[in-house]
Amino acid sequence: MSIKTGIFGAAGYTGWELIGILHTHPTMSIHFAVSDSNAGETVGINGLKYVKQHEATLDEVDLVFLCTPHLASAPLAAKALDAGAKVVDLSADLRLKTPESFAKWYQHEHPVPALLPTVYGLPEVNRHEIVGKEVIANPGCYPTSSILGLAPLAKAGALKPGAPLIIDAKSGVSGAGKNPKPDLHFVEVFGDFKPYNIGRTHRHTGEIEQELHALAPNAGPIIFSPHLLPVDRGILSTIYAPLADGWDYAKARELYTDMYADELLVKVLPEGQTARLKDAVRTNRAVISLTQAAPDLLIIVSVIDNLRKGAASQAVQNANILFGLPETAGLLEN
Amino acid sequence: MSIKTGIFGAAGYTGWELIGILHTHPTMSIHFAVSDSNAGETVGINGLKYVKQHEATLDEVDLVFLCTPHLASAPLAAKALDAGAKVVDLSADLRLKTPESFAKWYQHEHPVPALLPTVYGLPEVNRHEIVGKEVIANPGCYPTSSILGLAPLAKAGALKPGAPLIIDAKSGVSGAGKNPKPDLHFVEVFGDFKPYNIGRTHRHTGEIEQELHALAPNAGPIIFSPHLLPVDRGILSTIYAPLADGWDYAKARELYTDMYADELLVKVLPEGQTARLKDAVRTNRAVISLTQAAPDLLIIVSVIDNLRKGAASQAVQNANILFGLPETAGLLEN
């Protein structure tokens, strides 16, 4: 079997990462790579060249990856589905379940409400829902790190009802995209570190909350504090989880080792170790560590590469499921 | 008036920073700079050379700064006091009030228990206690950032009784000292970011808790999570403070603008701004911002330069008080 894929938004950081992964994928091949601004230039792989959007031959591919910005992605998803291709959308357009929620967090009417709700593609949490679908919303980078870090507690009802869940997250600069902006100038970031959009204003707050409350309806609000880290890639989230009555560190740890025991793309560190950024950077896996802060308070450190498990490699993982391939095909190189 | 000072541990990062500040101080001069390993080398200022510890002429100075490691400092403090010099100890030896507390957090008997309790020198919180003393315990870098960030709430009884206070702190590498260690090798730190000693195991936890509980006896435990940031200097603490009944964001903000209104070395940012590392790096001041996370949860971001307000410049601030000088003498260059 060979699966022909097309990529929109192929010249950004995520698109480039995706191309690298697909290049060595045993079953998938890249049929076209869309980038209006780079059209005509060589991609650097197999003689492939970037093409303009209107040149994308949607009817010739089995699958489309959308690495395009929000608002631009949903219309492309609709078009690709019409042409008979499956879709993994890496933008935020299809992640929130309702047009209302989208409008709340993105301050804009949803471009194609008919596509909602779409299945949220976090395989370790809901892979059975992904099987057989036509279109998948690929999770955001911060949400991937946050939800994998909290899901074992949430599913088991081990989170203290109503108590705020503090996620103090730090991301490398590639998470902010490739477009040059004053705040991303090397001189501005070098030697600096800063919080931004804290206090429940960052758009990923809604996404994290939606997914966690689906697992644990009585969980408290998410307090999400992103920070810009002066490195190129990687996300480290330090999560403070108050435990429900009857739970302690040992029982909580068991939830993690159980849930992720057979997961090839999530690693739970042994007791006494703490996850660090380099554990996950340039890998396709999440790495999680657990530390007791108080008898009823757990610190979870959850690390991913924002461009891999937080974007491109998770998209391929979802695509593998959509086509009935081994879920980690092309993803276990290291 | 001219005040002669001597420095022990003068060749480390803090010692070097202190030398730079004293070099331009209007009243203080450096009489000797001790560094056993650098003895004989020129300091680079006024022809001064590093001397060995036994060459330090304690009886010729008015004031001694101790930038020596813990356990080594207290005996030096005792000796300097005997010789008639005042002492600002930048080590941890005199910060905890009792030998028991020291033994708990430093896993070692206190070297000179007779010196305890010593006044803790955080001028913005307790400058009246510093006046007229012979010896001062200069606060740790993380505690300075943390306590300045929480003091207004603590003093006013605005912290929710018993609720954990989460301090997610990030420090540049100079905070770990100048001695080469595998973990501080450039290659290890470059591109990385990691928590360390989280879960109430870091020694500064006890110091922060002691000082905050002195201000607010019913405050909850400190959950202190330090992280190593791949920059040379600066500490940014993201603090999550649950408010007591009757307090909200606006009233809490007023506590900060009131307490720090006349402080030249603490700046509270206007609403809507968030503190970043560069606001404080290479300055002598703390910069604090406030963000509402929920009606009863405040996020305080507190930033300092770990080598200045977190060590050397605060030591000079304390010394200024000890000698009745203007508190900010030599500290307002920028």
Add this chain to the structure above:
Amino acid sequence: MSIKTGIFGAAGYTGWELIGILHTHPTMSIHFAVSDSNAGETVGINGLKYVKQHEATLDEVDLVFLCTPHLASAPLAAKALDAGAKVVDLSADLRLKTPESFAKWYQHEHPVPALLPTVYGLPEVNRHEIVGKEVIANPGCYPTSSILGLAPLAKAGALKPGAPLIIDAKSGVSGAGKNPKPDLHFVEVFGDFKPYNIGRTHRHTGEIEQELHALAPNAGPIIFSPHLLPVDRGILSTIYAPLADGWDYAKARELYTDMYADELLVKVLPEGQTARLKDAVRTNRAVISLTQAAPDLLIIVSVIDNLRKGAASQAVQNANILFGLPETAGLLEN
């Protein structure tokens, strides 16, 4: 005496650095700071606000600093001179002596040829020419580092006639300006290092050659190879200088120690030491070291802060001369 100054292009990296220096200058004050894009915002010093260009009150100032781009600067210089102000132009507009030379290196007709030739303001080389002038061309950052590194040999006729002079230069990113560009994005620069505009294509080649050949008409061509260094500031130039017959390392060294013996803003390191970037970063001085590569080949390492001695502090040094002040007024803080 008080000298009122105005700054055009005040919100860029150089402008900002200049503001910092003038803020503590004993004699000069800032009367206006022009930045069209930041107009209305506070500068952060003495309540000063950025103004638009047409709001600049040229007739109220004694001196104008131009931190504006080339082509924009010369017309402003003409206007300021008309209004009776002296001018230090930090752009490239007035550095080359003839309109032809400007056209060759900048691929554009000179905007105000009547201003040429202007005195080139490198005080250690030609301070007597600066005295009493109305307008000065402030040297480029790379040229400052290069010319200070070669001037002692050039003046003495110690350079091998006709032999190429290789200048392998490395600059921090602030040298490329504050405007966000794809190549200056943090993610692009982080972990990278690259040559650019090598092979006599960089515009500073002409400027360096003009000044060196003025000192040593028989010197060979400049081979100038700039590289982008992943740090925020500083230039380190490694210069390979073939010596003329009769010269050797010892005699060459004497030329440097002689020429710079009384210079407060140039430091020649003792034998056996090699200059490094940090020797000059955040200082106003150049630091130079000499190493013998072969009996007739000298390696000169010349280091400056590109924003200080390579731009803003040198501009103040020139301004001090223009107004008969001590040349280092406001520049000896460290």
Add this chain to the structure above:
Amino acid sequence: MSIKTGIFGAAGYTGWELIGILHTHPTMSIHFAVSDSNAGETVGINGLKYVKQHEATLDEVDLVFLCTPHLASAPLAAKALDAGAKVVDLSADLRLKTPESFAKWYQHEHPVPALLPTVYGLPEVNRHEIVGKEVIANPGCYPTSSILGLAPLAKAGALKPGAPLIIDAKSGVSGAGKNPKPDLHFVEVFGDFKPYNIGRTHRHTGEIEQELHALAPNAGPIIFSPHLLPVDRGILSTIYAPLADGWDYAKARELYTDMYADELLVKVLPEGQTARLKDAVRTNRAVISLTQAAPDLLIIVSVIDNLRKGAASQAVQNANILFGLPETAGLLEN
């Protein structure tokens, strides 16, 4: 066929990189990994654990890689050869052809002179000499970058006789090894850049000169200037090559495109492009660009990853040749 290998010095940066490459090698497997200081710890691959040197079962392996320091390596090479294993020595012990040369550059008597001369393993230059040997001296990182950059000119006699060849080289910090040293502390390197051991004092000078003069006996001396770059990995060498009479840029370029036309691990960039560090970092190939500086002066920029083509991957390339495997087996992943 399966080739059993053993690694000495397996816990350093080069050893670790080698383990990563061998882990995915189609034919080679790791039988033991020696590290006295890490003995007993898991390597992280296939359950392998580090062992102490005396536990290394030399008689069970076909091939030994020595990532040990100079002076320690040659005796191990002798022992491994005695036990019947082939040897690729990544240290400097076997690179220089004579004990005298070794003594000159390493200020120490050669530990096992009987092993000299050993074949120098730079396959693109002399792969026919490597075939069938028992022991290979793997080139140093700087020499690999330098010699690949100059070999086409040297072999063709296109270098100007007797003219100095200036190699201005910049290396990431991993080139200095994993042992913590004051100069490699993160705080020291961050924001800095510095030359070290310039002026024909760096040990690699002798190695580069030996190999280049073997190709071009009338070539001039090597002027080798290494600099420490504040990144973790990669070497970029800017090489200034004066051309012999009758040679120009176009003819010189042809030498490069000819010599490297079929090389899978050396890429010559098209005209107008300049090599940058990221072209080679985390790849197994060298990337070379050519720029005309003057009609008779060529600038060659030669880039490698110091831990890959500058050490571990070149060692595997040599090993592939020793065992008659495809030369790039296990090395073409990207």
